[in-house]
Amino acid sequence: MSKLTGRDPSLLRRINSTVVLRALRGTTAPAALTLTELVRATELSRPTVEGVVEDLIEAGLVAEAADAAARPGGTARRGRPARSFRFRAEAGQLLGLEIGPHRVAAVLSDLTGRLTGSLTREVDETAEAEARLERIRGTVAELLRRTGTARDALRAVGVGTPGIVEADGTVRLGTALPGWTGLALGERLRRSFRCPVLVENDANAAVLAEHWKGAARGVDDVVMVLAGLSPGAGSLIGGRLHRGFGGAAGEIGALHLLGREVTPERLLSTTDEPLHPLDEAAVARVFAEARVGDGRARRAMDRFLARLVHDVAALVLALDPELLVVGGWASGLDGVLDPLRAELERYCLRPPRVVLSRLGDTAVATGALRVALDHTESELFTVEGAGTAG
Amino acid sequence: MSKLTGRDPSLLRRINSTVVLRALRGTTAPAALTLTELVRATELSRPTVEGVVEDLIEAGLVAEAADAAARPGGTARRGRPARSFRFRAEAGQLLGLEIGPHRVAAVLSDLTGRLTGSLTREVDETAEAEARLERIRGTVAELLRRTGTARDALRAVGVGTPGIVEADGTVRLGTALPGWTGLALGERLRRSFRCPVLVENDANAAVLAEHWKGAARGVDDVVMVLAGLSPGAGSLIGGRLHRGFGGAAGEIGALHLLGREVTPERLLSTTDEPLHPLDEAAVARVFAEARVGDGRARRAMDRFLARLVHDVAALVLALDPELLVVGGWASGLDGVLDPLRAELERYCLRPPRVVLSRLGDTAVATGALRVALDHTESELFTVEGAGTAG
Numbered sequence: 001m002s003k004l005t006g007r008d009p010s011l012l013r014r015i016n017s018t019v020v021l022r023a024l025r026g027t028t029a030p031a032a033l034t035l036t037e038l039v040r041a042t043e044l045s046r047p048t049v050e051g052v053v054e055d056l057i058e059a060g061l062v063a064e065a066a067d068a069a070a071r072p073g074g075t076a077r078r079g080r081p082a083r084s085f086r087f088r089a090e091a092g093q094l095l096g097l098e099i100g101p102h103r104v105a106a107v108l109s110d111l112t113g114r115l116t117g118s119l120t121r122e123v124d125e126t127a128e129a130e131a132r133l134e135r136i137r138g139t140v141a142e143l144l145r146r147t148g149t150a151r152d153a154l155r156a157v158g159v160g161t162p163g164i165v166e167a168d169g170t171v172r173l174g175t176a177l178p179g180w181t182g183l184a185l186g187e188r189l190r191r192s193f194r195c196p197v198l199v200e201n202d203a204n205a206a207v208l209a210e211h212w213k214g215a216a217r218g219v220d221d222v223v224m225v226l227a228g229l230s231p232g233a234g235s236l237i238g239g240r241l242h243r244g245f246g247g248a249a250g251e252i253g254a255l256h257l258l259g260r261e262v263t264p265e266r267l268l269s270t271t272d273e274p275l276h277p278l279d280e281a282a283v284a285r286v287f288a289e290a291r292v293g294d295g296r297a298r299r300a301m302d303r304f305l306a307r308l309v310h311d312v313a314a315l316v317l318a319l320d321p322e323l324l325v326v327g328g329w330a331s332g333l334d335g336v337l338d339p340l341r342a343e344l345e346r347y348c349l350r351p352p353r354v355v356l357s358r359l360g361d362t363a364v365a366t367g368a369l370r371v372a373l374d375h376t377e378s379e380l381f382t383v384e385g386a387g388t389a390g
Numbered sequence: 391m392s393k394l395t396g397r398d399p400s401l402l403r404r405i406n407s408t409v410v411l412r413a414l415r416g417t418t419a420p421a422a423l424t425l426t427e428l429v430r431a432t433e434l435s436r437p438t439v440e441g442v443v444e445d446l447i448e449a450g451l452v453a454e455a456a457d458a459a460a461r462p463g464g465t466a467r468r469g470r471p472a473r474s475f476r477f478r479a480e481a482g483q484l485l486g487l488e489i490g491p492h493r494v495a496a497v498l499s500d501l502t503g504r505l506t507g508s509l510t511r512e513v514d515e516t517a518e519a520e521a522r523l524e525r526i527r528g529t530v531a532e533l534l535r536r537t538g539t540a541r542d543a544l545r546a547v548g549v550g551t552p553g554i555v556e557a558d559g560t561v562r563l564g565t566a567l568p569g570w571t572g573l574a575l576g577e578r579l580r581r582s583f584r585c586p587v588l589v590e591n592d593a594n595a596a597v598l599a600e601h602w603k604g605a606a607r608g609v610d611d612v613v614m615v616l617a618g619l620s621p622g623a624g625s626l627i628g629g630r631l632h633r634g635f636g637g638a639a640g641e642i643g644a645l646h647l648l649g650r651e652v653t654p655e656r657l658l659s660t661t662d663e664p665l666h667p668l669d670e671a672a673v674a675r676v677f678a679e680a681r682v683g684d685g686r687a688r689r690a691m692d693r694f695l696a697r698l699v700h701d702v703a704a705l706v707l708a709l710d711p712e713l714l715v716v717g718g719w720a721s722g723l724d725g726v727l728d729p730l731r732a733e734l735e736r737y738c739l740r741p742p743r744v745v746l747s748r749l750g751d752t753a754v755a756t757g758a759l760r761v762a763l764d765h766t767e768s769e770l771f772t773v774e775g776a777g778t779a780g
Contacts, residue, residue: 163737171418173739221635233708237627244710245611252707303483314704317642318623320634349563350636 013052016044022061022381024087026110032065032084035301053085055299057365060091063379089114092155094376096369097136099161100202101176104136105365106143108300111155113212113373117147118365121376129179137192154178155379157197158371160205160364164248169199172247178237198371202226202252204241206327206357207234212370214358215325223250223321224357225312226328227336230236233315252311291335305336309343316348327357392596403442410442412771414452414477415502422455443475450481450772479504482545484766486759487526489551490592491515491566491576492524495755496533501545501770503602503763507537510753519569527582545769547587548761549579550595550754552622554638561587562637566637588761592616593640594631595757596717596747598623602760604748605715607667613640613711614747615702616718617726624703632709681725695726699733708737717747 023041024033035042037216038049056062089110098105105120119142119177123135144151164176169186177334189197198384207224210216220239226232233250235242289297316324324344326336337354344351359366413421413431414752423431430438446452455474479500488495496509509532534541558577579587588596597614599608608615609630616622623631623640632639674695679687706714714734715724727744734741749756 235708237632242627242709243519244740245742246710246711248707248738248740249710250708251710251739252704281413314642315708318625318640318705318708320636320639320641322635348638349641350634351637352639 006187156372158368203232208368488755546762548758593622593624599757
């Protein structure tokens with residue numbers, strides 16, 4: 001660090017500020033830290049810590065804890081108790097958005113990712129891009145209004161949506177939603193916010209969410225399959241999202257084409273006509289009929305399962321994850337797990353554990369929130385060249 | 391660095407030694423560095439550099455350049471020319487081994503990876519593990535003898551072989567070679583050498599080789615397919631080998647099972663009987679017949695291609711690499727490339743570039759050598775906590 005700090009006092013100030021914020025991160029009112037504890041935690045001098053804390057209070061990121069004596073482990077000393085400080089998680093809000101074929105959803109959190117509100121709205125699967133954008137804008141406006149959140153309090157917005165998404169948030173290719181291919185989604189949404197807007201593929205967002213709060217907590221090599229009619233997958237490798245060279249990793253929707261047009265909507269049909277490509281209600285009916293023993297529905301289900309096993313096996317053989325999380329449909333997937341496990345045992349040299357999504361239909365919006373949180377954390381808690389400090 | 395160096399003088403010495411070696415790495419006789427140049431390159435003090443250089447000369451890793459005046463750019467000064475020093479790439483040798491179904495191969499290099507010899511021997515595809523091990527031992531012994539290399543000069547041995555390989559070099563699962571599953575290959579080979587022996591999956595070794603010296607130079611997101619009768623794949627993600635959670639990433643051999651037993655040996659057969667699973671000569675005959683227009687052979691070839699496209703598409707959709715390298719058969723693959731490209735264009739949202747292996751049947755042994763070189767470089771040129779020094 002010596003070279004850096006000798007040359008750039010403002011960088012030094014930022015590093016110190018980051019180190020103090022990190023020490024305070026996650027400290028809520030009862031767990032606030034005194035100056036003495038901060039000096040010990042940061043290895044900075046007391047005057048430096050005092051200066052940094054004053055700056056952070058001024059910036060609204062740190063507050064003096066209301067009742068220092070109430071701290072657990074805080075011994076009741078005589079005289080004036082030492083002042084203690086906490087991170088102001090309420091200093092900003094983060095937004096996670098899902099823009100999907102059938103609905104849009106928004107979740108709101110504080111700067112530590114603690115949920116403070118959510119709202120979901122249906123949208124017609126045939127809606128054009130403008131109508132869909134209008135729907136998400138309206139949903140966000142209503143969520144902010146209901147929770148009494150000022151738009152200026154937003155520090156970052158994450159978005160999860162189907163398709164191949166460029167780094168700037170443009171949808172390079174998105175066949176699941178009308179008018180989605182080529183849409184400058186990030187740019188369009190940025191007009192509604194004064195903070196960064198980060199767009200991510202929906203399956204990528206979903207795997208981040210399951211890793212954060214769901215079925216993949218503590219597991220760093222994960223494939224998550226969104227087993228819908230327009231299937232997709234997101235992968236973590238060594239705890240990091242694998243987007244692929246062109247952002248198209250896990251776009252397994254085309255795999256079924258290799259099987260001579262045996263699309264999910266055809267496989268799941270109990271008539272000679274395929275289902276509508278996005279009619280998930282029809283899918284739920286087939287699943288339900290299969291459960292009560294209807295012969296045609298069970299055969300349709302078997303065909304669909306063979307297809308799903310094939311797609312999933314391809315992903316598993318390519319990536320060899322520790323854990324496979326299956327999600328994407330609100331209902332009906334519970335019957336999928338056992339046959340999927342049995343088939344993967346047959347085909348994979350080292351089959352992964354197979355579990356259901358724990359977050360269900362909140363996975364994409366939650367993952368989008370995680371994207372916003374990651375962005376904010378990297379802003380607040382890391383400084384280039386001091387990434388491992390604290 | 392200050393914390394480290396204040397506490398551990400031997401670590402400090404190692405760091406300084408590493409820094410000097412790095413500065414000298416790749417310097418061959420005409421490009422040797424003077425003490426003054428080393429002081430400038432390392433930012434160490436002159437007495438420190440002098441001490442380190444003396445130590446490295448004693449350890450045999452550095453030599454005084456024979457003719458300092460001959461250096462390009464070395465100005466002819468009056469009086470005695472300044473002494474200059476170079477890395478002794480000849481101070482040790484590295485070995486890369488391939489142990490495959492039909493042959494074993496060994497390549498030898500100096501400490502910079504410059505080839506100094508190679509030897510290939512056929513082995514029967516039905517040979518048991520002991521016979522195969524004996525074959526590679528004999529090949530190594532003959533290569534060392536022919537090149538006049540002392541066994542003690544070996545600093546590391548890399549090995550590439552089919553199967554899922556554990557970190558300690560045990561083959562967890564290897565169906566391509568008789569008696570391979572469960573073989574403690576690393577341990578068995580270590581008895582023949584006094585240096586580290588590192589075992590890697592053959593397709594993983596091959597992709598490392600193509601990245602180092604072949605078709606994937608300068609490309610960091612690569613899938614390499616060994617399109618043999620027992621197909622496999624190796625992947626680089628961000629320039630690093632992706633082994634998977636259990637070392638099974640890219641083991642796509644089972645994918646054909648999903649297609650109802652349509653194995654390559656059945657697809658490529660021009661009679662009712664499948665080919666022998668490892669009979670690559672028969673494959674070459676089918677390829678040759680197809681090229682001269684034989685109908686049955688062409689249909690067999692088409693069936694095989696459809697299969698290959700399927701397996702490769704699965705990998706590409708899962709990983710989204712920048713480049714796909716196709717190798718694994720000595721001959722016949724040139725006709726595969728164009729149809730493969732056309733089909734990938736159809737099925738992949740973002741199709742990768744598709745090229746043939748440049749290293750051909752030397753890819754696996756070359757990659758094994760790269761594994762040995764990586765090990766040695768990390769020994770010589772990196773110190774924990776000083777990984778970015780120099």
